[in-house]
Amino acid sequence: MLRLEQRQQSSKTMLYLTPVLAVVSTMVVGGALFLAMGINPFDAIYLLFIDPFIDSYNLSQLFVKASPLILIAMGLSIGFKAGVWNIGAEGQFVIGALSGGAVGLALWGSTGWWILPLMAVAAAIGGALWALIPAVLKIRFNANEILVSLMLVYVAENLLAQMVQGVLRNPEGMGFPESRNLARNDPTSLPDFFDPLGIDAGGVVMLLLLAGAFFLLQKHALGFQIKLTGESPRAARFAGVKPGIIIAVTLGISGAAAGLAGLFELTGAAGKLTIDFPVGYGFTAIIVAFLGRLNPIGILLAGVVLAGTYIGGENAQFLLKLPAAAVTVFQGMMLFFLLGFEILINYRVIRVRRAA
Amino acid sequence: MSTLLEINGLSKSYPGVKANDDISFAIQEGEIHALLGENGAGKSTLVKMIYGLVKPDEGTMVLNGAAYTPAKPHAARASGVSMVFQHFSLFEALTVAENITLGMDDAPNRKELSAKIRSVSQDYGLPLDPDRLIGDMSVGERQRVEIIRCLLQNPRLLIMDEPTSVLTPQEVDTLFGTLRKLSADGVAILYISHKLDEILALCDHATILRMGKVVDTCTPKEETAKSLAEMMIGGELEIHAQTEFNPGADALVVKGLTLMSDDAFGTSLKNVNFTLRKGEVLGIGGVAGNGQDEILAVLSGEEKVEAEMVRLNGEAVGQMGPNERRVKGLLSAPEERLGHAAAPAMSLSKNAFLTGRIRKKLAPGGVMKSRRTNRFAREIIEKFDVRTPGIHVAAKALSGGNLQKFVIGREVLQSPQVLVVNQPTWGVDAAAAASIRQALRQLAADGAAVIVISQDLDELMEMSDTFAVLSEGRLSKQQPSEGLTIEEIGLMMGGDLEGTHHAEA
Numbered sequence: 001m002l003r004l005e006q007r008q009q010s011s012k013t014m015l016y017l018t019p020v021l022a023v024v025s026t027m028v029v030g031g032a033l034f035l036a037m038g039i040n041p042f043d044a045i046y047l048l049f050i051d052p053f054i055d056s057y058n059l060s061q062l063f064v065k066a067s068p069l070i071l072i073a074m075g076l077s078i079g080f081k082a083g084v085w086n087i088g089a090e091g092q093f094v095i096g097a098l099s100g101g102a103v104g105l106a107l108w109g110s111t112g113w114w115i116l117p118l119m120a121v122a123a124a125i126g127g128a129l130w131a132l133i134p135a136v137l138k139i140r141f142n143a144n145e146i147l148v149s150l151m152l153v154y155v156a157e158n159l160l161a162q163m164v165q166g167v168l169r170n171p172e173g174m175g176f177p178e179s180r181n182l183a184r185n186d187p188t189s190l191p192d193f194f195d196p197l198g199i200d201a202g203g204v205v206m207l208l209l210l211a212g213a214f215f216l217l218q219k220h221a222l223g224f225q226i227k228l229t230g231e232s233p234r235a236a237r238f239a240g241v242k243p244g245i246i247i248a249v250t251l252g253i254s255g256a257a258a259g260l261a262g263l264f265e266l267t268g269a270a271g272k273l274t275i276d277f278p279v280g281y282g283f284t285a286i287i288v289a290f291l292g293r294l295n296p297i298g299i300l301l302a303g304v305v306l307a308g309t310y311i312g313g314e315n316a317q318f319l320l321k322l323p324a325a326a327v328t329v330f331q332g333m334m335l336f337f338l339l340g341f342e343i344l345i346n347y348r349v350i351r352v353r354r355a356a
Numbered sequence: 357m358s359t360l361l362e363i364n365g366l367s368k369s370y371p372g373v374k375a376n377d378d379i380s381f382a383i384q385e386g387e388i389h390a391l392l393g394e395n396g397a398g399k400s401t402l403v404k405m406i407y408g409l410v411k412p413d414e415g416t417m418v419l420n421g422a423a424y425t426p427a428k429p430h431a432a433r434a435s436g437v438s439m440v441f442q443h444f445s446l447f448e449a450l451t452v453a454e455n456i457t458l459g460m461d462d463a464p465n466r467k468e469l470s471a472k473i474r475s476v477s478q479d480y481g482l483p484l485d486p487d488r489l490i491g492d493m494s495v496g497e498r499q500r501v502e503i504i505r506c507l508l509q510n511p512r513l514l515i516m517d518e519p520t521s522v523l524t525p526q527e528v529d530t531l532f533g534t535l536r537k538l539s540a541d542g543v544a545i546l547y548i549s550h551k552l553d554e555i556l557a558l559c560d561h562a563t564i565l566r567m568g569k570v571v572d573t574c575t576p577k578e579e580t581a582k583s584l585a586e587m588m589i590g591g592e593l594e595i596h597a598q599t600e601f602n603p604g605a606d607a608l609v610v611k612g613l614t615l616m617s618d619d620a621f622g623t624s625l626k627n628v629n630f631t632l633r634k635g636e637v638l639g640i641g642g643v644a645g646n647g648q649d650e651i652l653a654v655l656s657g658e659e660k661v662e663a664e665m666v667r668l669n670g671e672a673v674g675q676m677g678p679n680e681r682r683v684k685g686l687l688s689a690p691e692e693r694l695g696h697a698a699a700p701a702m703s704l705s706k707n708a709f710l711t712g713r714i715r716k717k718l719a720p721g722g723v724m725k726s727r728r729t730n731r732f733a734r735e736i737i738e739k740f741d742v743r744t745p746g747i748h749v750a751a752k753a754l755s756g757g758n759l760q761k762f763v764i765g766r767e768v769l770q771s772p773q774v775l776v777v778n779q780p781t782w783g784v785d786a787a788a789a790a791s792i793r794q795a796l797r798q799l800a801a802d803g804a805a806v807i808v809i810s811q812d813l814d815e816l817m818e819m820s821d822t823f824a825v826l827s828e829g830r831l832s833k834q835q836p837s838e839g840l841t842i843e844e845i846g847l848m849m850g851g852d853l854e855g856t857h858h859a860e861a
Binding site: 219220221222224227228231232234235236237238239240242 | 656657658677678679680682690692695696697698699700701702706709710711713714719722723724726
C-alpha cells in the first residue's frame with residue numbers, strides 16, 4: 001500500500017519548476033497518445049507547442065487568444081488566493097459580453113469615443129453581478145460557490161441563446177440567431193494598437209489590470225487580507241477581516257475581469273453574439289491560473305502557453321486530422337500533471353507494509 | 357539496573373540550525389529520566405529521533421544491547437518505545453475503544469480490547485470507560501486515553517512530552533502515581549517538562565540540553581528549582597518581585613456575559629461578570645476547554661455579544677469587531693499561536709502587520725508601508741529577544757517559545773489600554789516565560805489593565821492582583837490573589853464550587 005507523508009520542507013526551486021515539468025510531461029505522454037493514434041508525435045508536438053510561437057501569423061493570433069485567458073485567470077487567481085473557488089468564469093464571460101454588447105447594440109448608430117468604454121463598464125458590472133450570485137448565496141446560506149458558480153454557466157449560456165433569438169437578434173440578419181457585428185462598427189469595435197503582435201486595446205487593458213492585481217496582492221492591505229483569508233481563516237478573523245467581504249470582493253473582481261474579457265472577445269475576435277460565442281476560455285483560465293502559480297507574471301506566461309495549444313490545436317486539426325477533443329485532453333493533462341507534481345513536492349510517497 | 361537505551365553522538369541539522377549536536381546519554385531500565393531545556397534547545401528533535409519520526413544525521417542508538425535505528429514510529433513501537441504527545445490525536449466523535457483501535461497496528465476484537473483497556477487502566481490507577489465518547493471527556497481524561505494506548509503495547513520506554521501542562525493539580529498527582537508505578541514495574545520514562553518542581557519531585561536523573569548540546573546531567577533530588585533553572589539557561593534566574601497594587605479607574609467591565617457556543621464541543625459562557633481596573637492584572641485560572649477560548653474571542657471582538665455586556669472605559673463595545681476595538685486600545689493574544697495569533701506561512705514582518713496595522717498606522721489609506729512594518733517587526737524581535745535569522749522568516753519556522761515572545765511583544769509594543777492574553781507562557785521555557793511575565797507586569801505598572809488566562813497556577817499567583825477561576829463556562833467570584841492557596845484553587849478548577857459558592861449570589 002502506498003501512503004503520502006507531508007514533507008518537512010518543500011523545495012522552492014521545485015515549486016517554480018513544476019509548471020515546466022508539467023508541460024514537458026504533457027508533451028511526452030501526449031506524444032505517446034498520438035503515436036497510438038497513428039499520428040507522428042513529433043509533428044503533432046511541433047504544431048502544438050513550437051509552431052504557434054515562431055510562425056508570424058500564429059504569433060499575431062497568440063496574443064489575441066492569450067489576453068482573455070490571462071485577464072480571466074488574473075481575476076480567478078485573486079479569489080483562489082483567498083480560498084474562494086470561482087469555477088464559473090465561463091458564465092461571467094458570457095454575461096459580460098451580453099451586458100456590454102446590449103449597451104453597444106442599444107446605441108447602434110451613435111458615434112463617440114465614450115461608447116466602447118461605456119460598454120466595458122457595463123460588461124464588468126454584468127460579470128461582477130453574475131459572480132455575486134454565488135457570493136451572496138455563500139455568505140447568506142453557506143452554499144458551495146464551486147457548484148453555484150458552475151451551474152450558473154449553463155444558465156448564462158441559455159440566457160445567451162434566448163437573447164440572440166430575441167431582443168439582441170440582428171434585425172437585418174435574415175432571422176439568423178445572432179446579433180449585429182460589433183467589430184465591424186467603428187464606435188463599438190476594439191482598436192488595434194500593435195497590429196503585428198495582435199495586441200489590441202483589450203490586451204493593453206489586460207496588462208494594466210495585471211499590474212493592478214500585482215499591486216493589490218503585494219502592496220495593498222486588502223490583498224494582504226485576501227491572502228491571509230486563504231492561508232489561515234482564523235488568523236484572518238482575528239486580524240479583523242470580515243470573511244463575507246472577502247468572498248464578495250474576490251468573486252466580484254473575478255466576475256468583472258471575466259466580463260471584461262467577454263466584451264473584448266465580442267468587440268474584437270468574435271464580432272457578434274451567437275450561441276457559439278463561449279469557447280471555453282473561462283474554464284481554460286482555471287488551468288492558466290494554476291499553471292501560473294496564482295502569480296501575475298506566471299499567469300502571463302501560462303496564458304501564452306495555453307493560447308499556443310489553442311492555435312496549435314486548430315492547425316493540427318487541419319493538417320494532421322487531429323480530433324478537436326485532443327486539445328482539451330492536452331490541456332487537461334497539463335493540469336493533471338501540474339497538480340500531481342505539486343503533491344509530490346509537498347508530500348513524499350512511502351510504501352506501507354500491511355501489518356500481518 | 358541495566359542500561360535500556362544508550363544514545364551516542366546523535367546530531368541533526370536543519371537548514372541554518374544545528375538542532376542536535378553530538379548528544380550522548382543513557383536511560384536505565386525503570387528510571388524516570390528528565391529531559392530539560394529551553395525552547396529551541398533541541399528536546400523535540402531528540403525525542404523525534406528516538407521515536408523514529410526524524411532520522412539522525414550522525415550518531416547511533418543502542419536499545420537493549422542491539423543497534424536501534426527506527427525508520428518510523430511503527431518500528432519504534434515494535435521495539436518497545438512509545439510516546440505520549442503534548443497534543444492529542446483523538447477523534448472526538450468516537451469512543452475510547454474505537455480511538456485506541458485506530459492507533460493499533462494489530463488490534464484485537466472489540467470485546468477483548470475493552471476488557472484489556474479496563475484492566476490496564478485499573479492496574480495503573482487511571483480508570484477509563486472504553487465506551488465513552490472522547491468529546492465528552494476532560495483534557496485530563498483524554499490524556500489517560502493516550503497513555504493507555506501506549507501501555508497496551510507493553511512499552512519498555514515511554515516518552516512523555518509536557519504531560520502536565522493540561523492537568524489540574526489533583527490530576528497531576530494521579531499521573532505521577534501512575535508513572536511511579538510504571539517505573540517500579542521496570543518501564544523507563546523519558547519525561548520532558550519545563551516545570552522544575554515536577555522534575556524535582558518525580559525524576560531520578562536529568563539531562564539538560566542547551567542550544568542542541570548536552571550541557572549538564574544531575575540527580576534532581578540533590579538540586580533545587582533555582583539550580584536546575586540555572587543549568588538550563590546558563591545564568592542566574594531573575595526572580596521578579598511583586599510590585600505594589602494601586603488600581604485606578606474601571607477599564608474593562610464585563611457584565612452578564614452569556615454566549616451560546618455553536619460548536620458541539622465548545623463551551624457556552626454563562627453569566628460571566630468581572631471588573632478590571634487600570635493597573636490591575638486579573639488572572640483567570642482553570643483547565644483548558646472551560647470557556648477560555650470563548651472569553652478571549654468575546655473580548656477580542658471575533659465573537660460579538662450584546663453591546664452592553666462588554667464595556668471599555670465606559671463605552672459599550674460588545675458589538676464591535678477586532679479592529680474597532682484595537683482603535684480603542686483593547687488588544688488580545690490568543691492561545692493558538694500558529695493559525696490564530698499568527699499566519700504560519702507568512703513572514704514575521706507580515707505577521708507584525710496582522711494586528712499592528714491599526715495602532716501602528718502600517719497601512720494608512722490601504723497601501724502597506726513596508727519600511728514601517730519591517731521596523732515594527734524588528735522592534736518586536738529586539739525588545740522581546742525573539743531568536744530568528746530575520747523578519748522575513750515564516751512564523752512556522754520559529755520554535756513555539758520564540759513565536760510566543762513575538763506574539764506577546766507585538767501586542768505589548770502597541771501600548772494597549774487593555775490587553776487580554778490566553779496561555780501566554782504555554783510551551784515556553786523558563787527564561788522566556790519570565791521575560792513575558794515581566795513585560796506584562798510592566799505594562800500594568802505603566803497603567804494598562806491586563807487579563808492573563810492561564811492553566812499555570814504558579815504563574816497566575818506570581819503575576820495577578822485579582823484572581824478568578826473559569827469552570828464549565830462560569831467564572832468564579834473575582835478575589836484578591838493574596839491569601840489564596842494552591843489547594844483551594846485546584847479544587848475550584850476541578851468544578852468544586854465550594855470556594856466560590858458566594859460567587860453568584
